[in-house]
Amino acid sequence: MIRKIPTKNLKIGMFVADVGRAWFNHPWKTKSKYISDQNEIDELTRYGIDEVYIDTQKTLKSESGSKLTAKDFPYKPPEERTKPARVYLNPVQIKPDQVSAVEQELPKAAKAYNRALDTSKALVAACRMNKRIEVDAVQENVNELVESVSRNQDALTALIKLRRFDDYTYTHSLNVSVLSIASGKALGLNDADLRILGLGTMFHDLGKCRVPAFILNKPDKLSDEEFIIMKNHAALSAEILIEQKLPVDDLVIKVARHHHERMDGSGYPDRLEGADIPHLATICGLSDVYDALTSDRVYHTGMLPHDALKFIYGLRGTHFQPEWVDRFVQSVGIYPPGSVVELNTGHVAVVMEVNHDALLCPLIKIVAEPNGQLYSRPKLMDLSKTENRSYTIQAVITPKKAGFDPSYYFSVKGDE
Numbered sequence: 001m002i003r004k005i006p007t008k009n010l011k012i013g014m015f016v017a018d019v020g021r022a023w024f025n026h027p028w029k030t031k032s033k034y035i036s037d038q039n040e041i042d043e044l045t046r047y048g049i050d051e052v053y054i055d056t057q058k059t060l061k062s063e064s065g066s067k068l069t070a071k072d073f074p075y076k077p078p079e080e081r082t083k084p085a086r087v088y089l090n091p092v093q094i095k096p097d098q099v100s101a102v103e104q105e106l107p108k109a110a111k112a113y114n115r116a117l118d119t120s121k122a123l124v125a126a127c128r129m130n131k132r133i134e135v136d137a138v139q140e141n142v143n144e145l146v147e148s149v150s151r152n153q154d155a156l157t158a159l160i161k162l163r164r165f166d167d168y169t170y171t172h173s174l175n176v177s178v179l180s181i182a183s184g185k186a187l188g189l190n191d192a193d194l195r196i197l198g199l200g201t202m203f204h205d206l207g208k209c210r211v212p213a214f215i216l217n218k219p220d221k222l223s224d225e226e227f228i229i230m231k232n233h234a235a236l237s238a239e240i241l242i243e244q245k246l247p248v249d250d251l252v253i254k255v256a257r258h259h260h261e262r263m264d265g266s267g268y269p270d271r272l273e274g275a276d277i278p279h280l281a282t283i284c285g286l287s288d289v290y291d292a293l294t295s296d297r298v299y300h301t302g303m304l305p306h307d308a309l310k311f312i313y314g315l316r317g318t319h320f321q322p323e324w325v326d327r328f329v330q331s332v333g334i335y336p337p338g339s340v341v342e343l344n345t346g347h348v349a350v351v352m353e354v355n356h357d358a359l360l361c362p363l364i365k366i367v368a369e370p371n372g373q374l375y376s377r378p379k380l381m382d383l384s385k386t387e388n389r390s391y392t393i394q395a396v397i398t399p400k401k402a403g404f405d406p407s408y409y410f411s412v413k414g415d416e
Contacts, residue, residue: 004053010041018053019044027358043358102337102353105155106410109148113159113174116141120174120202127209127240135199135246142198145181146191153182154353158337160291161305162407168295169208175295177201179287179332180280186331186356187283187324197280199248200255204284207236207256234260235269251280259284262319279324286312286320286328305336306396334359335393338410340402342395346370349381350406358384360393365409372403 002017010016017032027043032055035041044052119134119141126133148156156178180201184194208216211233215226222230238257241248258281261267263274267285293308303311309329316325333354335341341349341364348368355361361384368374381388399406 002053003056004051007041007044007050007052010035010044010052010054012036012038015055016052017055019049020051020053047358100151102152102154102158103410105148105152106159108151109155109159112141112144112148113156113178116145116174116177116202117170120170123173123202123206124169124209127206133240133244133246135248138199138202139195142177142181142195142202145178145198146194149178149181149185149194150191153185153331153356154333154337157182157332158410161294161336161338162410168297172291172295173202173205175291176204176284176287179290180283183287183328183331184280184283187327193280196249196251197255197283200252200280201259201284201287203241203252204237204256204259204288205233206240207233207238210236210240231260231268234258251278254278255281255284257281259288261285263321264318266319282320282324283328286324289315290328290332304396304398305332305339306334309334330356330359333362335362335396338406340397340399340406341393342397344392344394348372348397348402350378350409352380352409355382355384367404367409368402374404378409 012035014035015032016035019028027047028040033040119137123133123138125131145156160175160178177198180197181194184197189197211230215222215230218226234257238253241253241256246252255278257269258267258272258277261270261272261277261281262285263277263282265271265273267277289312290305290308293311294302294305296302302308309332312320313325313329316322320328333351333356335351335354337351337353339351341351343349343366347366347370349364349366351362352365353363355363361382363380363382365378365380366375367378381391383389383391383393
């Protein structure tokens with residue numbers, strides 16, 4: 001039975017079915033959960049959530065009939081859990097000494113990205129000329145991307161937003177790989193699966209090399225016949241990998257073939273549904289949609305990341321499983337690094353890092369007065385801190401409207 005109760009009356013062991021807030025305005029990574037410690041109740045209170053809906057039939061009790069404590073929620077390794085499909089919804093814990101700030105990681109991330117970009121260009125060239133793919137070089141690049149994400153998952157995703165590249169053909173697959181690795185890490189994939197995912201996403205659009213250029217680059221809406229040809233690129237990507245007999249895991253080929261499959265069966269090429277779609281292909285699909293929406297093209301101005309995530313959230317429960325969408329948003333952040341935002345005070349700030357536990361409270365750098373005058377010494381502010389709770393993000397604005405390049409505040413230039 002669903003009951004509405006005051007948040008202050010929550011007890012450990014109760015199952016919260018809903019907090020009465022939209023996904024982007026409460027502190028948890030999921031809509032519902034068991035209360036396992038007092039901190040989770042305190043988080044709701046800090047967010048101003050005074051009432052919640054609990055499911056009394058799911059509320060747990062210990063054998064003695066008393067309320068449960070945090071000790072009653074022991075961690076279990078993935079292989080011991082009763083629902084293997086949810087193994088990938090448990091975030092990996094990174095040791096503190098392995099973590100670096102986004103500004104510290106950015107130079108290393110930029111080097112890894114540049115090397116991978118060169119490889120991406122070589123991949124496209126090899127496919128166009130029917131030459132052998134140098135899979136070892138791609139794997140080396142993927143390893144570097146995985147290592148960078150392990151140190152700081154925001155640095156590479158910040159780089160995607162801060163930099164502007166001319167050729168979507170080369171950058172798209174790499175951006176999808178970066179986004180997939182970052183979200184895969186948040187979903188709890190181990191390094192082996194992250195490397196498989198990284199390879200699959202680097203290869204996912206190779207089939208476009210066999211799609212006629214006039215269709216691939218057409219600025220107008222494709223005709224029905226042209227769309228059928230375009231949709232074939234996913235199957236062609238897999239065919240290329242099979243033809244070349246590359247020494248890769250079968251999942252790499254499945255990511256390439258199935259990244260356009262959707263949970264309601266509306267995707268292609270095989271119209272797979274639900275659990276029949278490999279989870280790595282789903283991650284690739286989410287990243288593919290996000291990068292396509294946010295990228296500038298000759299005939300298309302990219303959406304702001306904030307708006308792209310709203311669009312993807314609209315696909316929740318139809319094209320993509322709800323929990324996968326939630327974790328993708330959790331990984332990317334509602335306000336990704338490099339976003340220019342206006343505060344409730346009128347000040348303008350640049351988002352430096354995502355707070356993955358409280359998406360509305362990132363680490364920001366206040367760079368301009370309400371009148372637009374830039375500070376010579378911008379102020380770094382963590383919006384999750386109690387003393388900063390009076391500051392809130394009111395809007396996301398374009399760098400053009402703000403009148404400055406946000407990459408300046410990350411010590412990188414957009415055209416480097």
